[in-house]
Amino acid sequence: MIKFNKYYPNEFAKLRDAGKISAKCLDYITDKIKPGISTQEIDEMCVHFLQKHNACSAPLFYRGFPKSICTSVNHVVCHGIPCDKILKNGDIINVDVTSLVDGFHGDTSRTFCVGKVSIKAKNLVETTREALNRSIKILKPGIHLGDIGNEIQTYVEKKGYSVVRDFCGHGVGRAFHEEPNILHYGKKGTGPKLQEGMVFTIEPMINAGKCDTKVLNDGWTAVTKDKSLSAQFEHTVGITNNGYEIFTIS
Ligand code: MF3
Ligand code: CO
Ligand code: CO
Numbered sequence: 001m002i003k004f005n006k007y008y009p010n011e012f013a014k015l016r017d018a019g020k021i022s023a024k025c026l027d028y029i030t031d032k033i034k035p036g037i038s039t040q041e042i043d044e045m046c047v048h049f050l051q052k053h054n055a056c057s058a059p060l061f062y063r064g065f066p067k068s069i070c071t072s073v074n075h076v077v078c079h080g081i082p083c084d085k086i087l088k089n090g091d092i093i094n095v096d097v098t099s100l101v102d103g104f105h106g107d108t109s110r111t112f113c114v115g116k117v118s119i120k121a122k123n124l125v126e127t128t129r130e131a132l133n134r135s136i137k138i139l140k141p142g143i144h145l146g147d148i149g150n151e152i153q154t155y156v157e158k159k160g161y162s163v164v165r166d167f168c169g170h171g172v173g174r175a176f177h178e179e180p181n182i183l184h185y186g187k188k189g190t191g192p193k194l195q196e197g198m199v200f201t202i203e204p205m206i207n208a209g210k211c212d213t214k215v216l217n218d219g220w221t222a223v224t225k226d227k228s229l230s231a232q233f234e235h236t237v238g239i240t241n242n243g244y245e246i247f248t249i250s
Contacts, residue, residue: 015104098176127155
């Protein structure tokens with residue numbers, strides 16, 4: 001039996017509030033991500049935005065994570081720690097924001113292009129964005145968890161990219177990470193069926209090269225083993241009686 005928290009309409013309303021603030025935070029930083037800015041400065045801008053909207057940052061001190069957001073540049077797959085690293089023209093950077101508002105989490109990330117990026121990088125970013133969107137469009141009660149991963153995997157592998165296996169999406173709501181795990185690869189018709197009231201993230205990490213990753217000595221930063229570029233997009237979604245709601249849309 002699948003284990004998950006079922007959320008009710010009054011809770012969907014709160015998830016909507018939290019999701020919107022996280023999405024608006026990403027909107028707020030979009031035109032500020034330019035060559036010359038540091039990942040630490042992006043962290044500070046997000047902190048400022050969240051404070052102004054009476055939201056807390058969930059990552060700060062989560063299992064010892066030292067900053068308020070994750071900033072993952074180029075071959076960093078996820079969980080990059082903001083620091084004095086300066087972004088340069090041609091970089092890609094994923095910014096992952098999770099706000100905590102009135103007891104509910106909104107978890108979302110986007111990959112941004114810094115200045116003018118290569119066509120290769122641009123294609124990877126757009127394919128990852130599209131893979132997430134395609135996997136969301138199929139959501140409704142009764143589909144299988146494996147259908148989500150299958151949608152992502154078939155779409156990106158056709159383009160020669162690989163799906164990261166070492167990290168996955170997750171249930172989310174009152175807690176930052178809840179059951180079940182949401183894999184970004186899989187077979188159609190496998191796994192438990194989705195039910196109304198489920199709330200989870202889909203957050204595919206897609207590599208230009210091989211899927212293998214390793215975590216650096218800081219205990220957080222995950223990188224591609226082959227140093228290939230990696231992109232990611234994430235939304236928090238809820239399953240409704242006949243489809244889905246995206247909470248982290250601005
Ligand atoms: N926001 C990330 C996710 O999508 C988790 C970050 S955990 C942290 O699940 F500790 F690294 F912040
Ligand atoms: Co997440
Ligand atoms: Co996230």
